[in-house]
Amino acid sequence: MSTIILGGLIFGTAGYIVYxxxxxxxxGGCNCSDCNCPVNSRQNETH
Amino acid sequence: MKEISIALAGNPNSGKTSIFNELTGTSQxxxxxxxxxxxxxxxxxxxxxxxxxxxxxxxxxLSPYTPExxxxxxxxxxxxxxxxxxxxxxxxxxxxxxxTTQLLETGIPVVVDLNMMDVVKxxxxxxxxxxxxxxxxxxxxxxxxxxxxxxxxxxxxAEKWAKDKTFSPTFPSYDRKLESALSEIEDFLPSTISxxxxxxxxxxLFERDTRVQAELSFSEEIQKEIEEIIQISExxxxxxxxxxxxxxxxxxxxxxxELCSTKKDSFKLTWSDKIDRIVxxxxxxxxxxxxxMWLVYYISIQTIGTMxxxxxxxxLFGTIIPNAATxxxxxxxxxxxxxxxxxxxxxxxxxxxxGFLPQIATLFFCLAVLEDCGYMARIAFVMDRxxxxxxxxxxxxxxxLIATGCGVPAVMATRTIENEKDRRxxxxxxxxxxxxxKLPIIALIAxxxxxxxxxxxxxxYFIGIAAIVLSxxxxxxxxxFSGDPAPFIMELPAYHMPRARxxxxxxxxxxxxxxxxxxxxxxxxxxxxxFMSSYNFQLKPVAEDVSILAAIGNVVAPLFAPLGWGNxxxxxxxxxxxxxxxxxxxxxxxxxxxxxxxxxxxxEVWPMLQVAFTSVSGYSFLIFNLLCAPCFAAIGxxxxxxxxxxxxxxxxxxxxxxxxxxxxxxYQLGSWFFENNNFGLGQFLAIGVIxxxxxxxxxxxxxxxxxxxxxxxx
Numbered sequence: 213m214s215t216i217i218l219g220g221l222i223f224g225t226a227g228y229i230v231y232x233x234x235x236x237x238x239x240g241g242c243n244c245s246d247c248n249c250p251v252n253s254r255q256n257e258t259h
Numbered sequence: 260m261k262e263i264s265i266a267l268a269g270n271p272n273s274g275k276t277s278i279f280n281e282l283t284g285t286s287q288x289x290x291x292x293x294x295x296x297x298x299x300x301x302x303x304x305x306x307x308x309x310x311x312x313x314x315x316x317x318x319x320x321l322s323p324y325t326p327e328x329x330x331x332x333x334x335x336x337x338x339x340x341x342x343x344x345x346x347x348x349x350x351x352x353x354x355x356x357x358x359t360t361q362l363l364e365t366g367i368p369v370v371v372d373l374n375m376m377d378v379v380k381x382x383x384x385x386x387x388x389x390x391x392x393x394x395x396x397x398x399x400x401x402x403x404x405x406x407x408x409x410x411x412x413x414x415x416x417a418e419k420w421a422k423d424k425t426f427s428p429t430f431p432s433y434d435r436k437l438e439s440a441l442s443e444i445e446d447f448l449p450s451t452i453s454x455x456x457x458x459x460x461x462x463x464l465f466e467r468d469t470r471v472q473a474e475l476s477f478s479e480e481i482q483k484e485i486e487e488i489i490q491i492s493e494x495x496x497x498x499x500x501x502x503x504x505x506x507x508x509x510x511x512x513x514x515x516x517e518l519c520s521t522k523k524d525s526f527k528l529t530w531s532d533k534i535d536r537i538v539x540x541x542x543x544x545x546x547x548x549x550x551x552m553w554l555v556y557y558i559s560i561q562t563i564g565t566m567x568x569x570x571x572x573x574x575l576f577g578t579i580i581p582n583a584a585t586x587x588x589x590x591x592x593x594x595x596x597x598x599x600x601x602x603x604x605x606x607x608x609x610x611x612x613x614g615f616l617p618q619i620a621t622l623f624f625c626l627a628v629l630e631d632c633g634y635m636a637r638i639a640f641v642m643d644r645x646x647x648x649x650x651x652x653x654x655x656x657x658x659x660l661i662a663t664g665c666g667v668p669a670v671m672a673t674r675t676i677e678n679e680k681d682r683r684x685x686x687x688x689x690x691x692x693x694x695x696x697k698l699p700i701i702a703l704i705a706x707x708x709x710x711x712x713x714x715x716x717x718x719x720y721f722i723g724i725a726a727i728v729l730s731x732x733x734x735x736x737x738x739x740f741s742g743d744p745a746p747f748i749m750e751l752p753a754y755h756m757p758r759a760r761x762x763x764x765x766x767x768x769x770x771x772x773x774x775x776x777x778x779x780x781x782x783x784x785x786x787x788x789x790f791m792s793s794y795n796f797q798l799k800p801v802a803e804d805v806s807i808l809a810a811i812g813n814v815v816a817p818l819f820a821p822l823g824w825g826n827x828x829x830x831x832x833x834x835x836x837x838x839x840x841x842x843x844x845x846x847x848x849x850x851x852x853x854x855x856x857x858x859x860x861x862x863e864v865w866p867m868l869q870v871a872f873t874s875v876s877g878y879s880f881l882i883f884n885l886l887c888a889p890c891f892a893a894i895g896x897x898x899x900x901x902x903x904x905x906x907x908x909x910x911x912x913x914x915x916x917x918x919x920x921x922x923x924x925x926y927q928l929g930s931w932f933f934e935n936n937n938f939g940l941g942q943f944l945a946i947g948v949i950x951x952x953x954x955x956x957x958x959x960x961x962x963x964x965x966x967x968x969x970x971x972x973x
Binding site: 214215218219222223225226229230233 | 591592593594597600601605780782783786
């Protein structure tokens with residue numbers, strides 16, 4: 213049971229990271245303090 | 260309540276982004292050199308969510324000569340913010356007020372923000388803001404953005420001014436004869452243009468601004484009459500129309516500055532000037548720069564930073580965390596394979612990357628100090644002189660400075676380069692600079708193979724610069740990139756003591772970003788690498804040497820054998836580095852660090868690396884990973900700037916090709932010189948490669964510019 217819970221935690225986190233960093237619209241590979249990325253959705257429209 | 264837009268407009272490096280960050284509570288990157296903001300950014304004022312703040316790129320005028328000026332002008336004229344907060348560097352009033360006169364002419368309410376008042380006071384100068392407000396006919400506020408002084412009051416003033424129903428635009432008044440010409444042109448303007456904007460359009464028509472001419476599309480008859488008015492004025496003033504306006508604006512500014520400011524002694528050399536005499540000196544500049552960068556790397560990689568790294572590697576990730584995790588998992592009866600995933604995959608991989616945090620944070624701190632005190636801006640100036648000798652522009656060096664943090668914004672920063680060929684070339688070479696993600700690789704190789712040599716870590720920085728300069732010389736001689744370098748105008752900020760808040764904030768932001776990346780992208784990559792290195796294609800647990808990863812790595816590995824590291828582990832580490840460069844170290848952590856039984860302490864990776872590599876092949880591995888294709892995020896940025904896949908392919912192909920050749924030469928000749936290898940075909944070919952590079956550097960350039968097949972500009 214513990215293995216299943218830990219597995220769910222690890223693979224669930226990994227799945228969320230893949231979604232938010234790679235699949236989600238507007239996902240980027242670098243940090244905002246470095247990249248000057250848009251600070252809200254209206255900015256995305258101007259790109 | 261209606262939404263209000265406040266646009267922050269001003270000269271480059273006047274402090275707009277600092278004010279934007281202060282008002283919106285964001286942490287957009289602020290650089291102590293011009294050209295950091297290349298696109299407008301929007302945020303919401305913390306105090307009033309109905310107020311939007313727009314951070315525009317720094318510009319010197321509203322004449323659209325540069326990409327930044329086009330972005331700013333298009334926004335101001337076509338999206339019309341309710342008010343402009345014109346950020347003015349008060350320590351350089353004359354030049355900054357030139358843009359102010361143009362902003363006033365747009366008819367949009369303007370609040371002038373005299374920023375850097377702390378610098379003005381320190382210089383012993385004074386600016387009377389009431390007199391300035393009277394002369395400009397618009398409110399003036401004083402701020403010191405880096406200290407956060409007066410910023411909220413400036414936004415409040417702007418909000419109040421935007422809501423002022425009694426507002427009517429006040430324009431700088433020029434020579435009577437010019438005013439009469441502008442008034443005559445105004446009579447031709449269609450009634451669709453609002454009365455606030457007639458002055459702007461009249462001035463632009465007087466300047467023969469082609470964009471405005473096209474927008475208004477007058478009949479031929481009206482065009483002719485306007486042209487006559489302009490020509491008469493040109494005869495009266497004995498100058499061309501654009502110069503007439505420039506002179507009039509400056510005359511207005513000079514009178515205004517005389518009225519409202521007092522200067523201490525402008526002929527006395529300041530401390531800043533005295534320091535510049537040494538650090539920008541024609542002969543001393545480059546040696547001083549080399550020494551400073553050596554010192555920075557020595558402090559962060561070899562001395563102070565390494566103490567923290569040793570503790571994290573040996574104690575935290577070597578003993579405390581693995582022991583605690585093992586104890587917890589055993590007591591919870593976690594399955595063996597899951598224990599292996601956590602210990603040999605996640606802790607070994609993520610831990611290997613996080614172990615370098617102290618060194619990297621120290622390096623971030625040193626670079627932030629150099630940037631904040633104004634030294635890095637001097638380097639761009641020094642490099643312009645150096646680059647120009649080889650046909651490159653100093654403008655290309657600004658993205659390279661940004662690249663020491665991350666390659667993605669560096670590639671984006673190339674947008675400020677107007678010349679398309681120079682921009683493409685800069686995109687191709689800018690990621691040669693070691694970004695923060697490559698630092699763990701540098702620290703790993705320097706620590707494992709050259710623990711007593713202080714030259715290895717800084718050499719990575721200088722190899723990056725050398726690759727850029729040599730690439731610039733070689734590429735400029737090809738038809739694809741030939742042409743004169745673009746002019747580079749840059750204002751040097753005065754030296755000042757680094758501000759603790761700014762330096763610590765930048766160090767903190769970048770360190771947090773590094774940890775976040777280790778906890779996200781590297782975490783996922785470690786799970787994948789562990790799985791692929793522990794199972795075979797039938798999904799059965801096997802030894803590493805017969806795993807999926809070994810099977811794939813062994814196919815590609817022979818390609819790297821001439822570089823001295825043709826083993827599957829190094830090959831796989833290089834390939835995983837394409838996801839994120841930190842992965843190179845993370846992969847080594849899993850593939851070498853997991854073998855705890857062969858190691859006596861936490862530094863499992865180092866002895867195993869020393870078995871797999873020689874010093875020379877380790878250095879060759881470092882050089883290849885420094886110069887080859889960057890991570891996918893940076894490749895994506897390259898594609899966005901290059902537009903076509905053909906050009907993206909050329910860029911990536913060039914980077915990988917150059918990395919391969921340089922690593923090949925280093926390994927073949929290095930192993931012959933330092934490791935007593937026999938002189939053979941490899942060494943012969945390496946000398947041939949050097950000959951080829953020398954030929955590419957000294958050959959005569961192609962004179963004819965061949966534009967065929969070159970994609971259009973952005």
